[in-house]
Amino acid sequence: xxxxxxxxxxxxxxxxxxxxxxxxxxxxxxxxxxxxxxxxxxxxxxxxxxxxxxxxxxxxxxxxxxxxxxxxxxxxxxxxxxxxxxxxxxxxxxxxxxxxxxxxxxxxxxxxxxxxxxxx
Amino acid sequence: xxxxxxxxxxxxxxxxxxxxxxxxxxxxxxxxxxxxxxxxxxxxxxxxxxxxxxxxxxxxxxxxxxxxxxxxxxxxxxxxxxxxxxxxxxxxxxxxxxxxxxxxxxxxxxxxxxxxxxxxxxxxxxxxxxxxxxxxxxxxxxxxxxxxxxxxxxxxxxxxxxxxxxxxxxxxxxxxxxxxxxxxxxxxxxxxxxxxxxxxxxxxxxxxxxxxxxxxxxxxxxxxxxxxxxxxxxxxxxxxxxxxxxxxxxxxxxxxxxxxxxxxxxxxxxxxxxxxxxxxxxxxxxxxxxxxxxxxxxxxxxxxxxxxxxxxxxxxxxxxxxxxxxxxxxxxxxxxxxxxxxxxxxxxxxxxxxxxxxxxxxxxxxxxxxxxxxxxxxxxxxxxxxxxxxxxxxxxxxxxxxxxxxxxxxxxxxxxxxxxxxxxxxxxxxxxxxxxxxxxxxxxxxxxxxxxxxxxxxxxxxxxx
Numbered sequence: 001x002x003x004x005x006x007x008x009x010x011x012x013x014x015x016x017x018x019x020x021x022x023x024x025x026x027x028x029x030x031x032x033x034x035x036x037x038x039x040x041x042x043x044x045x046x047x048x049x050x051x052x053x054x055x056x057x058x059x060x061x062x063x064x065x066x067x068x069x070x071x072x073x074x075x076x077x078x079x080x081x082x083x084x085x086x087x088x089x090x091x092x093x094x095x096x097x098x099x100x101x102x103x104x105x106x107x108x109x110x111x112x113x114x115x116x117x118x119x120x
Numbered sequence: 121x122x123x124x125x126x127x128x129x130x131x132x133x134x135x136x137x138x139x140x141x142x143x144x145x146x147x148x149x150x151x152x153x154x155x156x157x158x159x160x161x162x163x164x165x166x167x168x169x170x171x172x173x174x175x176x177x178x179x180x181x182x183x184x185x186x187x188x189x190x191x192x193x194x195x196x197x198x199x200x201x202x203x204x205x206x207x208x209x210x211x212x213x214x215x216x217x218x219x220x221x222x223x224x225x226x227x228x229x230x231x232x233x234x235x236x237x238x239x240x241x242x243x244x245x246x247x248x249x250x251x252x253x254x255x256x257x258x259x260x261x262x263x264x265x266x267x268x269x270x271x272x273x274x275x276x277x278x279x280x281x282x283x284x285x286x287x288x289x290x291x292x293x294x295x296x297x298x299x300x301x302x303x304x305x306x307x308x309x310x311x312x313x314x315x316x317x318x319x320x321x322x323x324x325x326x327x328x329x330x331x332x333x334x335x336x337x338x339x340x341x342x343x344x345x346x347x348x349x350x351x352x353x354x355x356x357x358x359x360x361x362x363x364x365x366x367x368x369x370x371x372x373x374x375x376x377x378x379x380x381x382x383x384x385x386x387x388x389x390x391x392x393x394x395x396x397x398x399x400x401x402x403x404x405x406x407x408x409x410x411x412x413x414x415x416x417x418x419x420x421x422x423x424x425x426x427x428x429x430x431x432x433x434x435x436x437x438x439x440x441x442x443x444x445x446x447x448x449x450x451x452x453x454x455x456x457x458x459x460x461x462x463x464x465x466x467x468x469x470x471x472x473x474x475x476x477x478x479x480x481x482x483x484x485x486x487x488x489x490x491x492x493x494x495x496x497x498x499x500x501x502x503x504x505x506x507x508x509x510x511x512x513x514x515x516x517x518x519x520x521x522x523x524x525x526x527x528x529x530x531x532x533x534x535x536x537x538x539x540x541x542x543x544x545x546x547x548x549x550x551x552x553x554x555x556x557x558x559x560x561x562x563x564x565x566x567x568x569x570x571x572x573x574x575x576x577x578x579x580x581x582x583x584x585x
Contacts, residue, residue: 011253012304012312012342014280015260016273017320023270049307075260077269119574 015078018050023077025084032076033097035062036083042091050074051082055091064097167200168208174199175212183216187223195220231403235293242290246298249283277320284316284346288417292402297339297421303332303452306366310375312338313345314364319353327366329373332452340421341446344429347414348377348442356381356439363437372447380437391415392431398423426450 030036038058047055050072057063057071069079086092175198183195195216203209256276263269291297304312307327314323333341345364352362360380367374384392394400398419407416418429428445435441 011257012301012315012338013308014276014312014315016277017311017315019273021273021277021321023273024266049305049311075257075269077264077266078260119570 015075018048018074019078019081022081025077025080026088027084030065030080030083030087030094032064032066034065034094035097036065036068036087036092036094037062039091039093042089044091047086047091051086051091054082054086058092062095167203171199171203171209171212175216179216180219183220183223187220187227227403239290239293239295242286242293243295243298245286246283246290249279249286250299252279253283277315280316281318284343287343288347288413291340291343291420292413292417297343299339301335301338303335304338306331306333306373306375306446306451309333309338309342310345310364310366312342313349316342316346317350317353319358319362322353322358322361323349323364324361325364325366329366329368331373333446334450334452337425337427337446337450340425341427341444341450344418344421344427344444345375345377347418348429348444351414352377352379352381352440352442355379360437369445372445373451375444375446377442377444378435378437379439380435381439383434383439384431389432395419396422396429396431 036054036058038055042055044052044055053072054068057068063071065079065083066076068083069076072079072082074082083092083094087094179195179198186195198204198209198212200209204213253276256272256279260269260272260276263272287298306329307325310325310327314320314325317323349362349364356362356379362380363378365376365378367376392415395402395415396419398421400419402416402420407413415431421427422429426447427450429442430445431440431442433441433443
């Protein structure tokens with residue numbers, strides 16, 4: 001759904017350059033739905049462009065790992081390496097995903113359905 | 121009568137003797153002249169023989185040697201310069217000239233056919249490498265196991281180098297670099313080049329420039345920088361780093377590659393400058409064994425795309441400083457970012473083009489006052505609130521950076537939801553994330569359709585949407 005960012009060619013910078021050759025994230029607690037948030041006022045010096053982009057993306061609130069990966073146009077496993085680095089350096093905080101919502105009330109759904117039917 | 125006979129005889133004899141003497145003298149002179157001519161002739165013949173021997177034993181082998189090895193044939197001249205004026209000398213010279221032109225023709229033909237063959241072969245390899253890169257990328261996305269990813273990264277790295285080699289040879293043989301890419305930030309171009317060399321971990325890139333390289337120049341510049349980086353890493357100790365800095369200039373940008381390697385001597389610098397100029401016709405047979413493609417490839421690309429490369433300065437680290445100068449014609453949207461990275465505190469937008477479509481909108485969103493208010497709103501937001509820092513302070517502490525920086529753009533859509541979601545006329549700061557923007561537009565569209573269809577607006581249900 002998200003169009004590729006203009007001026008960004010996927011095949012140009014290869015993932016091993018992005019992660020400096022590492023494939024193992026420093027922690028194994030991060031999965032697809034882990035939410036990461038940027039810690040404010042951390043210096044961005046020494047971060048590579050992808051990490052800066054992560055900080056930029058996560059500056060607005062929590063994002064899931066999968067979302068970050070999609071925005072960066074990187075593989076999820078590569079993104080995990082980056083995110084773990086950023087968590088280690090204190091740029092990001094991770095938290096487990098939001099718990100599943102309560103099962104919706106069947107009665108309410110029924111009402112919504114009726115409402116929609118009567119409208120259209 | 122008889123006493124006259126001896127007198128007559130005497131006179132006769134005297135006359136005969138005189139005549140004989142005269143004849144003898146003439147004969148002697150003729151003989152001397154003949155002898156002289158004979159001697160001269162013999163000397164001439166000897167000289168010609170010598171000349172012919174010189175031709176067969178020295179000049180022609182030298183000619184062959186010259187056509188085989190060096191660029192400019194240095195055939196020794198004739199032994200006897202006087203001979204050159206004669207028909208014989210001219211004929212000999214013609215023989216040499218014709219042989220040399222035949223040799224040159226044969227060489228050109230061989231070069232051409234070798235190049236055509238190599239080009240075709242390398243194009244096929246290049247296509248395979250690209251295909252393989254695609255499938256490696258897919259695999260990287262598909263496998264979540266770090267061990268698998270590690271292997272894939274290694275395969276990817278080897279494949280990238282393989283692709284670059286094939287590409288370099290193809291370019292040298294007159295092919296085009298082979299990939300059409302979107303205009304890319306200079307930093308990505310340099311990192312792309314870093315991706316294609318063996319010791320990519322030793323490359324340190326410092327960029328002060330945020331500019332895009334135009335689409336048609338991306339791949340050639342990537343290839344040229346990759347060759348420079350490859351030279352730099354190959355000719356320096358494995359424990360040293362290679363520093364790349366991207367520096368703005370008046371009418372372009374320089375990519376400076378410094379290594380701490382062994383450097384070049386004067387002869388090598390001359391040779392390199394000759395190849396890098398791209399003016400000389402590259403003969404793939406003369407690139408040495410193993411062939412030194414690097415500078416020749418860069419020269420070809422530089423001449424074709426209009427950038428320039430020099431390696432004639434010494435690096436402050438003791439090795440070579442290679443400078444690739446990109447003129448403005450090959451660059452887009454010149455923006456100078458100021459100092460590379462502030463030492464502490466401030467956040468700097470990434471040196472990529474992501475800024476390009478963010479920055480103007482952020483400026484339109486308001487000054488520090490607006491920032492502080494949005495920050496305060498965010499602090500009061502009921503959402504995930506583990507961020508420890510007090511936002512108003514942050515906004516007040518760094519008004520200057522806050523003005524420049526695009527921050528917390530996602531806050532607005534999140535914030536709209538609890539407020540009054542059904543108000544389509546509300547115009548908050550524009551969204552940055554295309555997904556969110558698309559969603560909100562589709563929502564607005566749906567709402568518009570609905571309100572158009574139904575004249576009586578039911579606020580209660582709209583609020584649910």
